[in-house]
Amino acid sequence: MGYEKRIVTNEINGDSYIYVKHPSGLDILIWKKEGFTTTEALFGTKYGSVNNRFKTVDDDEYIEVPEGIAHFLEHKLFENEDTDVFELYAQTGAMGNAYTSFAETVYLFNCSENYDKSLRILLSFVQKPYFTDESVAKEQGIIGQEIKMGLDNPERKSFFNLLNCLYVNHPIKIDIAGTVESIAKITPELLYKCYNTFYNLHNMCLAIAGNLDVDEVLKICDEELIPVADYKLDASVVEEPEEIACDEMCEEFPVGMPIFNIGYKCKAYSGYELLKNEYIASIMMQLVVGNTSKLYNDLTDEGLINSNFGFEVFWGSDSMFCLIISGESKDPKTVRRRIEEEIERLKRDGLDKDEFEIIRKSRYGSLVKSFDSVDTCAEYLLNAQFVGVDVFDMQKALQEVTFDEVQNGLYKFFDKSKSAISIIVPSRKQKGECDA
Amino acid sequence: MNIDYERREIARGVYLNIIKDKRFNSNFASVLFITPFSKEEASARAFVPGILSVSNANYPTRAELNRKLLSLYNASLNTSSVVSGNNYITGYYASCIIDKNAFDGENVTEETVRLMVDCILNPKVVDGVFDPKEFAILKQELIDTIDTEINNKRGYALTLANEIIFRDEPFSVRYYGTKAMAQALTNERAYEIYLDTLHNADIEITIAGDGIEASAKFLEETFSELERPEDNNIIFYDKSPLKAEVETVDVKGDVQQTRLVMAYKGDSKNVYVDKLMTAMFGGVATSKLFMNVREKLQLCYSCSANYKEYNNTLIVESGIDAKNLDVAIKEIDKQLKAIAQGDFTDEELYNTKLMISGAFKSNYDSLFALGMWYDVQHRRGTCYTPDEVIEIFHSITREQIMECAGTYKLDTVFTLSPEV
Numbered sequence: 040m041g042y043e044k045r046i047v048t049n050e051i052n053g054d055s056y057i058y059v060k061h062p063s064g065l066d067i068l069i070w071k072k073e074g075f076t077t078t079e080a081l082f083g084t085k086y087g088s089v090n091n092r093f094k095t096v097d098d099d100e101y102i103e104v105p106e107g108i109a110h111f112l113e114h115k116l117f118e119n120e121d122t123d124v125f126e127l128y129a130q131t132g133a134m135g136n137a138y139t140s141f142a143e144t145v146y147l148f149n150c151s152e153n154y155d156k157s158l159r160i161l162l163s164f165v166q167k168p169y170f171t172d173e174s175v176a177k178e179q180g181i182i183g184q185e186i187k188m189g190l191d192n193p194e195r196k197s198f199f200n201l202l203n204c205l206y207v208n209h210p211i212k213i214d215i216a217g218t219v220e221s222i223a224k225i226t227p228e229l230l231y232k233c234y235n236t237f238y239n240l241h242n243m244c245l246a247i248a249g250n251l252d253v254d255e256v257l258k259i260c261d262e263e264l265i266p267v268a269d270y271k272l273d274a275s276v277v278e279e280p281e282e283i284a285c286d287e288m289c290e291e292f293p294v295g296m297p298i299f300n301i302g303y304k305c306k307a308y309s310g311y312e313l314l315k316n317e318y319i320a321s322i323m324m325q326l327v328v329g330n331t332s333k334l335y336n337d338l339t340d341e342g343l344i345n346s347n348f349g350f351e352v353f354w355g356s357d358s359m360f361c362l363i364i365s366g367e368s369k370d371p372k373t374v375r376r377r378i379e380e381e382i383e384r385l386k387r388d389g390l391d392k393d394e395f396e397i398i399r400k401s402r403y404g405s406l407v408k409s410f411d412s413v414d415t416c417a418e419y420l421l422n423a424q425f426v427g428v429d430v431f432d433m434q435k436a437l438q439e440v441t442f443d444e445v446q447n448g449l450y451k452f453f454d455k456s457k458s459a460i461s462i463i464v465p466s467r468k469q470k471g472e473c474d475a
Numbered sequence: 476m477n478i479d480y481e482r483r484e485i486a487r488g489v490y491l492n493i494i495k496d497k498r499f500n501s502n503f504a505s506v507l508f509i510t511p512f513s514k515e516e517a518s519a520r521a522f523v524p525g526i527l528s529v530s531n532a533n534y535p536t537r538a539e540l541n542r543k544l545l546s547l548y549n550a551s552l553n554t555s556s557v558v559s560g561n562n563y564i565t566g567y568y569a570s571c572i573i574d575k576n577a578f579d580g581e582n583v584t585e586e587t588v589r590l591m592v593d594c595i596l597n598p599k600v601v602d603g604v605f606d607p608k609e610f611a612i613l614k615q616e617l618i619d620t621i622d623t624e625i626n627n628k629r630g631y632a633l634t635l636a637n638e639i640i641f642r643d644e645p646f647s648v649r650y651y652g653t654k655a656m657a658q659a660l661t662n663e664r665a666y667e668i669y670l671d672t673l674h675n676a677d678i679e680i681t682i683a684g685d686g687i688e689a690s691a692k693f694l695e696e697t698f699s700e701l702e703r704p705e706d707n708n709i710i711f712y713d714k715s716p717l718k719a720e721v722e723t724v725d726v727k728g729d730v731q732q733t734r735l736v737m738a739y740k741g742d743s744k745n746v747y748v749d750k751l752m753t754a755m756f757g758g759v760a761t762s763k764l765f766m767n768v769r770e771k772l773q774l775c776y777s778c779s780a781n782y783k784e785y786n787n788t789l790i791v792e793s794g795i796d797a798k799n800l801d802v803a804i805k806e807i808d809k810q811l812k813a814i815a816q817g818d819f820t821d822e823e824l825y826n827t828k829l830m831i832s833g834a835f836k837s838n839y840d841s842l843f844a845l846g847m848w849y850d851v852q853h854r855r856g857t858c859y860t861p862d863e864v865i866e867i868f869h870s871i872t873r874e875q876i877m878e879c880a881g882t883y884k885l886d887t888v889f890t891l892s893p894e895v
Contacts, residue, residue, distance in 0.1 A: 052500070052576065074498040076476060076839040123770070125760040130822075132829030135760065151836035152829075177773050185776035187732040188794050191628040249840075293729035295623035330541040339537065340608070345616045367623060397545045404548025404572050408501040413840055466729055 042257070049431045054410065056420065056430065057253060063264040064241040068420040069256050070248035072413055078154040078249035079417040082161050083145035085274075085425055086237035088215040089356050090142075092277065095236055095270040104233060105224040106210075107182070107217015110139040112230050114178050116146070120169040124160065133157035139215055141355030143425060144237075149414065154251055155259060162245070162263035168234045170227035183219050193292040194365075197463045200288045201300035201363065204459035209279045211355045241269040246420035249413040276358050286459045291466045298463040299371035301364045301378065305452050309357040310427040314436045318402065320352045320362055322440060323448040325398050326390050327381060328364055334381040343368050343377070357426065362452055371462045382453045390449070395442050402437055476839050478860060480849065485695050487703040488676075490853070493691050494683035494845055500576055502584045502684030503842040504694070505568045506595060507850065508676035511708050512563035514645065518617060518652030518660050519668040524554035524565045525613045526605050526665070531593045535606070543590060548572045550587040552594065560711035560785035560854075561645045565672065567595055570843070573685050588682070588690040592697055596673070604662040605669075614660055621654045625728075628891065632734035633792065636889035639724050640738040641715055646786055675704045679853070681846040711854050715740055715786040715886075723888045733797045733892040737807060739789040739883035745875070746784055746855060747867050752879045753782040755827045756814055757791060762827075763810035763819075768793065774803045789883055797892050804888060815881035817873065824873055832865040 043060035056070035088109050094101045117124045117137070128135040133150035135157075146165050148157045189195055195214075202212040216222075247256055283304050292298075308316045328335055328350050338344045348366035368374050409415045419430045479495040512520060534540040544550050550571035557564050571587040574580065599606045625631050634649055641647035651657065680698055682691045717740040743749045757764035757780025768778040778793035789811075795803050813819070838844040838861045852858050859867070 077833075077837045123761075123766075125765075126826075129759070129761040129826035129830060132826075132833040134830060134833065149833075149837070151833040180773035181769060181776055184732065184774075184794060184796070187796075188629075188776055190731040193626050294626045295621075296619060298626070331538050331545060333538075336536070336538050339612060342612065342615055345619055367619065394542075397542060400578075401545040401549035404550070407548070407572050407576050408570065411499045411501055411841075 047429045047431060049434070051434065056248070059257065061260055061264060063266040064239070064269060065260070065264055066244045066424050067257070067260060068244065068246045068424055069251065069253050070416050070420060071251055071253060072249050072416065075249050075413055076151050077149060077413050078247065078251050079147065079149045079414045080154070080158055080161055080245065080247040081145050081147045081417050081421045082165050082243065082245050083143050083421050083425070084237050084243045085142065086144050086233070086242070087140050087142040087356065088213060089210040089276055089358070090237065090274045091210055091213075093236055093272065093274040095272055097270070102232065104229055105217065106213050106221040107215070108225055108229060108233055109144055110216050111178060111182060111222055111225050112233055113137050113139045113144045114182060115170055115174065115230060116165060116168060118169065118174055119164055119167060124164045127160045127164070128157060131156040131160065135161075141211055141215065142357070145421065154249075155255055158247070158256065158259050159263055162260065165238065166263075166265055168231065168238070170230045172227060175225060175227055175230070179222055179225070182216060182222055186216050186219055186222075189214065189216060193294045193298055193463045196290065196292060197298045197300045197365070197461050200290060200461035201302045201459060204285050204288050204461055205283050205302050205304040205361055205457075206359065207280055207282065207284045208277045209359055210276060211359050236270065236272060237274075239267055239270055239272070240264060242272055244421055244424045246417050246424065248417040248420060276356070279359070281457070283457050283459050287462075288459070289462045289464060292463045293466050294463055296367050296369060296465065297371050298367055299365060299374065300461045301375050302459050303362040303453055304457040305360045305362065307354070307358050307360045311432060311436065313354065313357060313360070313426055314428055314432055315439065316360070317352050317354070318437050318440050319444050319448050320452050322395065322398050322402065323390075323445045323452065324350045324352070324362060324364070326394055326445065327385060328378065329398070331394065334377065338374060338377060343370060343374055371460060375460050379455060382449060386449050390442070390446050392442050395445055399437065399440060403434070406433055406437065476860075476862060478839075478845065482849070482853075482858070485699040486701060488707055489678040489698050489701065489703070490680065491691065491695050491698070492679065492681040492846065492849055493687070494681070494842065494849075495685070495687065496683060496842060496845075497685045499573070499684055499842055501570055501572050501842070502682075502687055503568070503570050503846060504588050504591060504682045504690065505566060505680070505846055506591070507564055507566045507679040508672045509562050509564050509679065509709055510672055510676035511561060511710070512645065514648040514652070515656065516563070516668060517558075517648050517650060518656040519665050520563045520565060520672070521556045521651040522613060522617055522660060522665050523669045523672065524556055524567065525616070526609055527594050527598055527669075528552055528554045528567070529609060529613070530599045530606065532597045532599050533593055535599045547583050547587050547590070548577065550583065550590070552591055556650050558646055558648055558650050561713050562709055562711065567591055568843070575686070582689070584684070584686060585690050585693065588693060592694070596697070598669070604666045607662060610662045610665065614657065617651060617657045617660070618654060620651055621657055628728075628730050628734055629792075629794070632736055632889070632891040635726055635891065636736035636738070636887065639722060639889055640788065640790070640887045641786065644713070644715060644786070646715070646783075674702045675707065677707050677709055679850055681850070683842040683846050711785045713785065714742070715788050717884050718886050721885050721888060725890045725892055727894045728891050730891060730893050732794045733800060733890050735793045735795060735800065735803060736889040737791040737804065737885065738887040739791070739811065740886045741787050741789060741879070741883035743787065743879040743882050745879070747864065748871055748875045748879045749782050749784070751827060751831060751868055751871055752814065752876050753780050753789060754831050755819065755823065755876065756780045756789070756811060756880070759827060759830050761823070763813065764791065764807065767810055768803060768806050772802065772806060774799045774806070778803075778807070788886075800890065808885060811880055811883060815877055817877045819873070821873065824876065828868050828871070831868055835861045835865055
């Protein structure tokens, strides 16, 4: 079979993987890890919880579907007409699993033997949907329990409350699993509609890393992949204003001390620009609130934060980008105020260039270390493909980040008018404007 | 797969484990202190690794130590505190890139290992105790940890259940102690416990990776000079006694979903049979609990079993609606009895062996996992490789599984349920 094939090489240590555009329309990425025992394969689609509105070339209008349906579909795909997928994996010794994120659904297995047989199972069941009224009703019960489990998680609540502060329309603010009420509206017909729209090989990717044979992987793909027409999917999310929805949200929960998430809404990026800006923003955040920063150490000394304090650059899909600082504090509002003051001080006085170099070096070290994990390599392959870059572009982007870009990031990313705080306070306090 | 592994006792109760492996981009080192303990010491023992990991005499502030770690290509320094068997184990773990991945040929591995050892043996001391400022911060953090244990409902339920399942046994103790213990902790007492650990604990040291010879030599020279006690009374295996009657405890809490924890106590003699039986009962995605409690009866999102090797105890855990509690308990019990009565196919048994084998083999792909693998092997008094253990698994018969399951009797049913 004729493939469009490309070898992608890491210039630093010579590692390489292969990209193949399969005739079926699927992007395939294969990374042979010499000397390793395990193999990890991920078969994913660019379909997550934010894609609850879409149309294809055959549709005149956008179709809206219930919240949580992508996650529901992930669960249901494990049940074939004649057998349970986990039982098939059990015969090969593989551990199968799946997850749904904001922007993707991924089916995976990890094994130490029989990766060829497991790969056939993976490719086969994901292409073979089977939904009935009975099986949908069954799953509503199981996922209902999963949702309830999430309702007992205060960190998750605080995180989604922050997204509800920052985003007016964007579906990123909706919990991936949906609600008990929203999943009650799911029917087999809706599942087939979503499946046929998003589980199109042109919208999907296979990433496999570890102990494998490249030719054998491609042979299995040739035999198992069923070509379909490209539906020219339009899954653009609703328009999101630059402004935030509200700058504070407080909620009671049975917690030992207040939990907070502070966020800064930023412009969205895609492709290599996303990669680069993620590094710029994360290095900048390390300089402002990281564990070597003045602010972090002052807040620790004053007992305002503890070791659960952290930060992240969050982009659940390439249509949104924000910075999040989170933790526990007896006084989250003071933490927020101090962060804002420190940002203003650093805008005036500038960042420390020596510290910047140390942090950039540390990021390189983290990246190099992460290539030791077969699972991580497979995840990198899939994520990079969905973003539209190569895995080793991460090193390139990191090397390209300049001190000036990070310094300018203070203005680019930290806009006080687009910041918000979500606070979870211990129960039995007044709701609304909280005194945390 | 061949592992280049070497172990030797470098002083009484101090063991150096060396794993040479050139496949990885990073190296790994750990130092574990293992000591018997009384529950009154839990907070002090949990406190010590925290304060040792934020500074040392050469890098006396958090910022300085963290900056040094970042400059070593983000070398990591982590700690752990666990109650294991009748012992308290405090662990120090370092990881860094291998030297040949460094830009300028720096000795990243040796520097990282020396930094970790400095934190352990050369802390910042002021007037014979830990730095008072750091002591105050970390004591408060320990109290906060105890205060916030209710945040994680699953972990909280397990903690409460543990106290009932293992009442009056060392394993019932929260690794960080109680709030009263944490509040009463003094700097003097914490420092005393630190010195006691250093001089009286058994010590397991591991260094793994590529280009580790100089670091191994340094570790050997340093730790062989420590003052050593007579033989320690380290006991890992201490069977938890079965209660005369099943104890049922319900705690009300501000939760949406009932957390169920059930404990079975057994009398099996072969750890690998126990592990295989547990996997078949509730450890893999085709287990009896997953296929019946979740898939068939749709009572929960997850229902799993976990084997506490040192206590011969099987813990089942799930999150369910309160109205389904009785049905779930009966079904869980029924599935364990089903295994004891041989209600499983040879294929089920073989497939479970395959899945476990895959999981065990994956230890070859991580230096950390290999280090921990040998640590556990030595506690069992063996030195098997993952491949050798897989052979043992494949030799286990269905009769052994049935016999093993039959020894487990229900001991405790604990629930954390919504207030009505």
